[in-house]
Amino acid sequence: MLIxxxxxCRKHENENDVMLPHPERPERLDAVEAAIERFPADRYEAVEAPLGEKSDYxxxxxxxxxxxxxxxxxxDSGVLRVDGDTSLNRYTIEASRRVVGAAKAAVDEVLSGPERRAFLATRPPGHHAGPCQPRxxxxxxxxxxxxxxxxxxHGLERVAIVDFDVHHGDGTEEIVANSDAVRFFSVFQHPFYPYSGIPPLADNCFPIGLPNMTDGEAFRKGIEESVWFETLRDFRPQLLLFSAGFDAHKNDPLGGWLLEDEDFAWLTREAIAAAGGDDLPVVSLLEGGYDLEGLEDSVLAHLKALDGDAG
Ligand SMILES: [Zn+2]
Known part of the structure; x- marks a missing residue:
């Protein structure tokens, strides 16, 4: 696997509210780094994210x-709010260009092989950003x-996106709605920020909204009883992308769900199995996850599942 x-990416910062640190903070990447250190060193290669181009956006x-x-x-050292809870500082553009550069490089690598799996330990996250809007x-x-x-x-005709962040991936849905080449699967707390997703914007979007206090058992049942796995099997994606948010963890301060590390691993394994199995090219991009211990443990479980650990 490539990481x-x-x-x-650690230098991008959102403006803090008075007395309260912003939840999407640099220390999140320390937690992700700690997870990577616990992952077997012979199972991955650490890659410096290249710089994406402005035209890529x-x-x-x-x-x-x-x-x-x-x-x-x-x-300069100032911070500019571009949305109620989203900011730019002097490092944001470069950090973002590293995320985009990593995403492109990871897609190139998993499509050409021999490595079929890649994870982006990067920020800022992206799934709420719309075609013309930060959020x-x-x-x-x-x-x-x-x-x-x-x-x-790469001329792909079938790309699947599975988003398991506790918040609906509204920006992603706005961008990919009605795209013949994309199927978008989002499981999220509902009703909850950003209050979208149900009904979906288009037939290529497959939302699963589950209530506050959803635990691992209800999460798995909700997904198993949905059309997700049969739709993934029928679609036969050439590439699977995960919007990997870990704020559905039971200790997360933002999300209202009660998932444990193994629930993230379960969805990772099951989605890969339905979409194509061991040879399927998969790139996973970090989205949310704000309890640092929960984030570390969940990322580790996700990495093991990406790597093919049967759990
Ligand atoms: Zn989230």
């Missing part, structure tokens, strides 16, 4: 939006850029 990261975003964000980003700690939609990169540059 992409870059030190600048136009795969998923309006060029005017890309220009507006790039030109507004601070060049919910997200400025640019990394997973949508990865999907359209695979479609435009």
């Amino acid at each position: 992409y990261s870059h030190p600048v 136009e795969l998923a975003h309006d060029p005017r939006y890309v220009e507006a964000i790039f030109s507004q980003a601070p060049t 919910g700690f997200c400025v640019f939609n990394n997973v949508a850029i990865a999907a359209y990169y695979a479609i435009r540059h």
